Amino acid sequence: MARRTGEENRRNILTVATRLFYTRGIRAVGMDTVVKECGVGNATVYRQFPTKDALATAYVEGRADAWFARMREAAGEHEDPRAKLIAVFEVLATDCAGSSYRGCPMLNTNTEFPEGKHPAHLVAVTHKQQVRDWFCSLAVKAGAEDPDRIAEELLIVLNGVYATAAVLDGGTYGTRGVDMARRLIADACPGT
Structure with a gap:
């Protein structure tokens, strides 16, 4: 061997x-x-x-990188920045409906390591900030009047779906998240 x-x-x-x-x-x-x-x-x-902390941090980094790779790939299938944003929530809905779904690794990590200095906690926080910033950049491209606000609202929906779908029916709450995101995006980014 x-x-x-x-x-x-x-x-x-x-x-x-x-x-x-x-x-x-x-x-x-x-x-x-x-x-x-x-x-x-x-x-x-x-x-x-x-150390276990080093392994935990590598795990969280890997999950964060994988999330962005998958979401950017899904968003990349669309030209319209509004459709790119919606694509993220469609992938989320599919993920939440899966039988192996156990919640958002970043939110789970934050719950397990609420200490602000733990390296895995810091990776999770940085990831959520990067998601918000990406949403904001897409909202700017979509012509949102207040891109920061819609980015924050979409992050709230994203995290709410992640958390709720882990406890209740993931398929239902994933679908509800897509619907909420569509409404928020339509209101904030009416298009040209």
Whole structure:
């Protein structure tokens, strides 16, 4: 059996940790569980991630990057900036309706690490700020009179759907989120 490279080990560990942290929660999963599920030794895991905080932070960074990649891809299928914004909520609705949906990793991380200095918390906060800023830039392109306001309102809807869909019927609340976003965008960005 061929030995894995350091990068292959890192990806494997992060893939396993992502699954475990998302389904069970970061604090609920010990490093011993990650080691066991990865099928590698302690030294291999700790060589890549010296602490659980480092692994948790890498997990949150990975989820944030993946979110933007998926949403930008969906938005990129449209020319109209209003349709780009709506596309985000359509992807959200699909995600929330899935059987493996367990909430927003950023909101979950913020709940688990409310301490303002924890590196995973800081990544989650930065991600939400970047989402708001992206919404704002799309609102500017869509001709919104108050792009900051619509960006903030859309972020509230996004986070509200994420949180509510994790507790109640994800399909229903995902669809409601799309409807709310459409109304807000139509009101704020009437088009030319």
